[in-house]
Amino acid sequence: MEPEDLLPIGEVTRRTGVxxxxxxxxxxxxxxxxxxxxxxxxxxxxxxxxxxxxVVVAKRIGIPLSEVQDLFRTxxxxxxxxxxxWRRVAKLWRAQLEERRTQLEHxxxxxxxxxxxxCLSLKACRLLNPEDALGEDGPGPRRI
Ligand code: FES
Numbered sequence: 380m381e382p383e384d385l386l387p388i389g390e391v392t393r394r395t396g397v398x399x400x401x402x403x404x405x406x407x408x409x410x411x412x413x414x415x416x417x418x419x420x421x422x423x424x425x426x427x428x429x430x431x432x433x434v435v436v437a438k439r440i441g442i443p444l445s446e447v448q449d450l451f452r453t454x455x456x457x458x459x460x461x462x463x464x465w466r467r468v469a470k471l472w473r474a475q476l477e478e479r480r481t482q483l484e485h486x487x488x489x490x491x492x493x494x495x496x497x498c499l500s501l502k503a504c505r506l507l508n509p510e511d512a513l514g515e516d517g518p519g520p521r522r523i
Contacts, residue, residue: 385414386425391431410448411430430454489506
Protein backbone atom coordinates (compact mmCIF):
# COMPACT_ATOMS: atom_id res chain seq x y z
CA MET A 380 0.00 0.00 0.00
CA GLU A 381 1.32 3.40 -1.00
CA PRO A 382 1.58 6.09 1.70
CA GLU A 383 -0.70 8.37 -0.36
CA ASP A 384 -3.41 5.73 -0.01
CA LEU A 385 -3.58 6.50 3.71
CA LEU A 386 -5.45 9.71 4.44
CA PRO A 387 -5.29 11.70 7.66
CA ILE A 388 -8.62 12.43 9.31
CA GLY A 389 -8.47 16.11 8.34
CA GLU A 390 -8.30 15.18 4.68
CA VAL A 391 -11.20 12.75 5.05
CA THR A 392 -13.39 15.34 6.78
CA ARG A 393 -12.48 17.92 4.13
CA ARG A 394 -13.28 15.60 1.25
CA THR A 395 -16.47 14.10 2.65
CA GLY A 396 -17.85 16.98 4.71
CA VAL A 397 -18.29 14.53 7.59
CA UNK A 398 -17.14 15.71 11.03
CA UNK A 399 -14.28 13.90 12.76
CA UNK A 400 -16.61 12.95 15.64
CA UNK A 401 -18.98 11.31 13.15
CA UNK A 402 -16.09 9.40 11.59
CA UNK A 403 -15.12 8.09 15.02
CA UNK A 404 -18.73 7.04 15.57
CA UNK A 405 -18.89 5.27 12.19
CA UNK A 406 -15.69 3.50 13.10
CA UNK A 407 -17.15 2.33 16.41
CA UNK A 408 -20.11 0.95 14.47
CA UNK A 409 -17.78 -0.92 12.13
CA UNK A 410 -18.92 1.05 9.08
CA UNK A 411 -15.38 2.20 8.36
CA UNK A 412 -11.93 1.29 9.62
CA UNK A 413 -8.63 3.07 10.12
CA UNK A 414 -5.07 2.17 10.88
CA UNK A 415 -2.69 3.96 13.25
CA UNK A 416 0.61 5.63 12.56
CA UNK A 417 3.56 4.96 14.89
CA UNK A 418 2.52 8.29 16.49
CA UNK A 419 -0.98 6.83 17.10
CA UNK A 420 -2.72 9.04 14.56
CA UNK A 421 -5.61 7.65 12.55
CA UNK A 422 -5.15 7.04 8.86
CA UNK A 423 -7.96 6.01 6.54
CA UNK A 424 -7.43 3.98 3.42
CA UNK A 425 -8.51 5.94 0.38
CA UNK A 426 -11.43 3.64 -0.41
CA UNK A 427 -13.02 4.54 2.94
CA UNK A 428 -14.14 7.72 1.18
CA UNK A 429 -16.57 5.57 -0.83
CA UNK A 430 -17.94 3.87 2.25
CA UNK A 431 -18.37 7.23 3.96
CA UNK A 432 -20.12 8.53 0.84
CA UNK A 433 -22.53 5.61 1.04
CA VAL A 434 -23.25 6.45 4.69
CA VAL A 435 -23.88 10.08 3.70
CA VAL A 436 -26.30 8.98 0.97
CA ALA A 437 -28.04 6.57 3.35
CA LYS A 438 -28.52 9.32 5.92
CA ARG A 439 -29.82 11.66 3.26
CA ILE A 440 -32.52 9.21 2.17
CA GLY A 441 -33.38 8.21 5.73
CA ILE A 442 -31.87 4.72 5.91
CA PRO A 443 -31.13 3.98 9.60
CA LEU A 444 -27.48 3.38 10.47
CA SER A 445 -28.40 -0.06 11.83
CA GLU A 446 -29.53 -1.04 8.32
CA VAL A 447 -26.38 0.44 6.83
CA GLN A 448 -24.42 -1.71 9.29
CA ASP A 449 -26.25 -4.85 8.13
CA LEU A 450 -25.60 -3.95 4.53
CA PHE A 451 -21.93 -3.09 5.06
CA ARG A 452 -21.34 -6.51 6.60
CA THR A 453 -21.86 -7.82 3.05
CA UNK A 454 -19.29 -5.43 1.58
CA UNK A 455 -15.52 -5.93 1.74
CA UNK A 456 -13.84 -3.73 4.36
CA UNK A 457 -10.40 -4.11 2.81
CA UNK A 458 -11.37 -3.18 -0.74
CA UNK A 459 -13.49 -0.46 -2.29
CA UNK A 460 -17.08 -1.42 -3.03
CA UNK A 461 -17.32 -2.46 -6.68
CA UNK A 462 -19.79 -1.09 -9.18
CA UNK A 463 -21.77 -4.29 -8.75
CA UNK A 464 -21.82 -3.70 -4.98
CA TRP A 465 -23.03 -0.15 -5.52
CA ARG A 466 -25.75 -1.29 -7.97
CA ARG A 467 -26.96 -3.86 -5.43
CA VAL A 468 -27.03 -1.25 -2.65
CA ALA A 469 -28.77 1.34 -4.83
CA LYS A 470 -31.41 -1.22 -5.89
CA LEU A 471 -32.06 -2.20 -2.29
CA TRP A 472 -32.35 1.41 -1.11
CA ARG A 473 -34.58 2.31 -4.05
CA ALA A 474 -36.93 -0.53 -3.04
CA GLN A 475 -36.91 0.72 0.55
CA LEU A 476 -37.69 4.27 -0.60
CA GLU A 477 -40.55 2.94 -2.72
CA GLU A 478 -41.94 1.03 0.26
CA ARG A 479 -41.66 4.13 2.45
CA ARG A 480 -43.38 6.24 -0.22
CA THR A 481 -46.25 3.73 -0.30
CA GLN A 482 -46.52 3.85 3.50
CA LEU A 483 -46.51 7.67 3.45
CA GLU A 484 -49.25 7.73 0.81
CA HIS A 485 -51.28 5.35 2.98
CA UNK A 486 -50.75 7.59 6.02
CA UNK A 487 -51.66 10.63 3.95
CA UNK A 488 -54.99 9.01 2.96
CA UNK A 489 -55.72 8.14 6.60
CA UNK A 490 -54.79 11.62 7.76
CA UNK A 491 -57.09 13.10 5.13
CA UNK A 492 -59.90 11.09 6.71
CA UNK A 493 -59.04 12.60 10.10
CA UNK A 494 -59.16 16.20 8.89
CA UNK A 495 -62.28 17.72 10.34
CA UNK A 496 -62.86 14.71 12.59
CA UNK A 497 -60.66 15.30 15.61
CA CYS A 498 -62.11 12.36 17.57
CA LEU A 499 -58.60 10.95 18.30
CA SER A 500 -60.39 7.74 19.21
CA LEU A 501 -58.05 4.92 20.17
CA LYS A 502 -60.58 2.50 18.71
CA ALA A 503 -61.73 4.25 15.56
CA CYS A 504 -58.79 6.32 14.39
CA ARG A 505 -56.40 4.32 12.20
CA LEU A 506 -53.59 6.78 12.83
CA LEU A 507 -53.72 5.97 16.54
CA ASN A 508 -54.45 2.28 16.05
CA PRO A 509 -52.46 1.27 12.97
CA GLU A 510 -52.31 -2.42 13.88
CA ASP A 511 -56.08 -2.74 13.71
CA ALA A 512 -56.10 -5.12 10.74
CA LEU A 513 -59.63 -6.32 11.47
CA GLY A 514 -60.83 -2.71 11.49
CA GLU A 515 -60.28 -2.68 7.72
CA ASP A 516 -63.42 -4.83 7.42
CA GLY A 517 -65.49 -2.14 9.12
CA PRO A 518 -66.61 -1.14 12.61
CA GLY A 519 -67.90 -3.52 15.28
CA PRO A 520 -66.92 -7.05 16.36
CA ARG A 521 -65.23 -9.15 13.64
CA ARG A 522 -64.53 -12.47 15.37
CA ILE A 523 -67.85 -13.95 16.36
S1 FES B 1 -59.17 11.72 14.27
FE1 FES B 1 -61.09 10.79 14.00
S2 FES B 1 -60.66 9.10 12.72
FE2 FES B 1 -58.71 10.01 13.07
